[in-house]
Amino acid sequence: MQRLKQALLQIWRLTYPYYVTREETEIRIWPFGTVRMQERWVALTMAALVIGIEFAQVAINVRLSYFNRDWFNAIQNKDAAAFWSLLFWVFCFWAAVYVASAIIQYVLQSFLRIRWRAWMTRHYVDRWLGRNNHYRMGLTGAQADNPDQRIADDIDQFTQTTQSLTISFLSAVSNLISFSVILWNISASFTVPGTDWHVPGFLVWGALIYSALVTWLTHLIGRPLIRLNFEQQRREADFRFSLARLREYGEQVALLGGGGAERASLRDRFGALIANFYSIVDRRKKLAAFTVSYQQANVVIPYILVAPYYFAGQIPLGVMTQTAGAFARVESTMSFFITFYVTLADYKAQVDRLTTFDAAMDRAEAMETASRLAVAPGRGDALRISNLRLALPDGREVAAVDDLALSPGETTLLTGPSGSGKSTLFRALAGIWPFGEGEVRTPEGARLMLLPQRPYLPMGTLRQATTYPDASGRHDDAAIRAALEAARLPYLAARLDEEAPWAQTLSLGEQQRIAIARALLAKPDWLFLDEATAALDEPTEAALYRMLRQHLPDTTLVSIGHRSTLEAFHQRRLAMAANDDGVFVPRDVRHEPVAAQ
Known part of the structure; x- marks a missing residue:
């Protein structure tokens, strides 16, 4: 729990400055033309619109869940009029709204990500080059290797991943609440199969227990990926820097006949990179074996749970499909950690690299402040x-x-x-x-x-x-x-x-x-x-x-x-x-x- 709090605090410290900056910018808003405002209001407005659209899409999915129930009931009852009416006047309308909102959301997300990355890049470049921090960082011996990668790659990946994970998490929460209500209401009168034991919200509790178990197992299997991904990024950057440095000093290497030594050095660096990559592959193989098996089981588990009630005539086909869909939604949202585990492991490495970069610049600035040389x-x-x-x-x-x-x-x-x-x-x-x-x-x-x-x-x-x-x-x-x-x-x-x-x-x-x-x-x-x-x-x-x-x-x-x-x-x-x-x-x-x- 302490590590989770520390990780969330790191993410907050990296994210917070952009959304409170008072820098002014110009933005073109149709039909008002170019408007000048603070960057934070642009960011917050775009973020609010993206989140609002995500919640609206969850509401559309809830509506389509009821469409799915009524549509399959119409199929079971051979009610052609209801079948076609639901298809054209419910499904087509809400599906069109969903597609349009998804396009608008994508555009807003893209613009927000570009502006966020541009601001963070300027912020880090200004701080890195300002007050000669780039020079003093080389004197501190701090863990700030390859600042070029941290500014060019890690910032881009951080903004993209933070945005996608935030939207996915909020979507998961809203889906969990919405479809848990549906699932709770459907299973209000269900009993444990083979008994007369009545458990309110039986299917909700089943989804919760099932998701908690597989989440715990996923974490046990995938936990080493965080360290391995951090190490992989560092070794990739070291290898790339070695190649660039060799290009810069090509003449000196050639005059000294250092080709053999450089080949040996590059082989060692690349060998370390490959060895770490194989470790990542081995760990992801184990994680994939578990998660893919789990995902395949998810297809049939909700049907297995509600099949006894359908065969007993307690629920119609439409309710069965709605129950299975709602169970799948609840279970998948509870399994957010499982679904994004590899992404979260990569993300933690990105956060750590930017955090250590910040810390190195802090030490460089502190070194200047503490200096008694005026x-x-x-x-x-x-x-x-x-x-x-x-x-x-x-x-x-x-x-x-x-x-x-x-x-x-x-x-x-x-x-x-x-x-x-x-x-x-x-x-x-x-x-x-x-x-x-x-x-x-x-x-x-x-x-x-x-x-x-x-x-x-x-x-x-x-x-x-x-x-x-x-x-x-x-x-x-x-x-x-x-x-x-x-x-x-x-x-x-x-x-x-x-x-x-x-x-x-x-x-x-x-x-x-x-x-x-x-x-x-x-x-x-x-x-x-x-x-x-x-x-x-x-x-x-x-x-x-x-x-x-x-x-x-x-x-x-x-x-x-x-x-x-x-x-x-x-x-x-x-x-x-x-x-x-x-x-x-x-x-x-x-x-x-x-x-x-």
């Missing part, structure tokens, strides 16, 4: 760092900065051994590193830009890759081409509208020059380069640094690098040196800069 605009033009302590995710302190000021216009080079915290310091300056404490005051009103060693190139055209992350379209073709030519990529200037997997098409050196072109277009006040030219040869690197000084004379450059040749392009050098406790601190190293003209 990054905020300060007074003046300098960038100031005070009492800064930087740690790794495991808590080990890696770098410390007691008091450091970077002056505008003064180019600075940060050097030091690998693992000394140089890139971590840059991440702290960018405001994305949560582990540590201290204060970073950025220049008031200044625009900062950081270029990492491996640039990110989005899917799309070369124009989008070059202007990323600026999607405003404010850069004209001439400016973009000029930036590419200045970054020593003139052969790409004519391919702005070409779509290609640029992250795989271009070498790392070319990708780094794309990032340099972005900086030329963005014209930041401060430009941080984290080994952003490490893949280039020294003459090209030198040419690009000279070009940056010419094209961005008002931009302050701060670089991380290992090459001694970079000193010529910087006026100040900071070297990360280890203290006695192993913590690295930046120390000024005097040198005579060479004019970078």
Whole structure:
């Protein structure tokens, strides 16, 4: 019972935000045209209409139950006039109403599902990418594997399954109440077969006991499916991600001759996927053997229960068929859990994946809130760092900065051994590193830009890759081409509208020059380069640094690098040196800069 409450609470937490959102939207309503209203009222109105139609369809089925009784009585009495009258004036009319309502309900359900999925997708994408949660989630070690699948697949399946299960459950409840009344009234005078023992509502109690027994047995057989389905989704996503990652790093794998290792890794992942799938097949086989047998028995059980009363002449044929139909309806609604057991097992896995995704984002947000590392605009033009302590995710302190000021216009080079915290310091300056404490005051009103060693190139055209992350379209073709030519990529200037997997098409050196072109277009006040030219040869690197000084004379450059040749392009050098406790601190190293003209 506790697990059921927990599962229902999880579903409620995932569902509730959409139906109470106050976001405004536009919806076209005939014949009133476009109407602007809050999304929650659109959702609630559609949901109410879908549920109302479902209840109306139950009422139609109740009416057709009485039609079925009267029709078979007419057949038994050879009453042709009643037979044809019931067929045309009762059955045809209500059947037509039922078909029309089913079409309207389907359309409303589809629109509701699309709007719900669109809202949840926007909500999750905004939260995942907002406040750099996607980055911090990778630092927490939380169970949030394959966020792409959770957003693209799990949300779609969750909205669809929640909607269908809710409608099915409400239909089952209304059917249970309606047809239980019919069944209770029919069996009011029945006795237990072979005895004079009178049991009010004998058939209702029989259906209840029968359904409870098979529901319990179904749960015992199918319970492992919940865990197996969750594991299957995770392994499917891992295998798909491995293939995508292999495509992205195809050149590196080929150069290292890693085809054999990758084949072995893919075989292992796919083998684990298949092994789990076989476990699902074995469990579903056992469940299907039971449920199919149960469904076949359902066809004859109600007739067996009422046959003695029919043969004794206590009920006519129409009442017998109505009783069998009502019993089948009551029993099937009581067996809701059995009918949807496999669906419920899949659904529980979807809910768990979205819940753990939410929890991972909660932890990422809490990590930011709990961080004692403050990054905020300060007074003046300098960038100031005070009492800064930087740690790794495991808590080990890696770098410390007691008091450091970077002056505008003064180019600075940060050097030091690998693992000394140089890139971590840059991440702290960018405001994305949560582990540590201290204060970073950025220049008031200044625009900062950081270029990492491996640039990110989005899917799309070369124009989008070059202007990323600026999607405003404010850069004209001439400016973009000029930036590419200045970054020593003139052969790409004519391919702005070409779509290609640029992250795989271009070498790392070319990708780094794309990032340099972005900086030329963005014209930041401060430009941080984290080994952003490490893949280039020294003459090209030198040419690009000279070009940056010419094209961005008002931009302050701060670089991380290992090459001694970079000193010529910087006026100040900071070297990360280890203290006695192993913590690295930046120390000024005097040198005579060479004019970078």
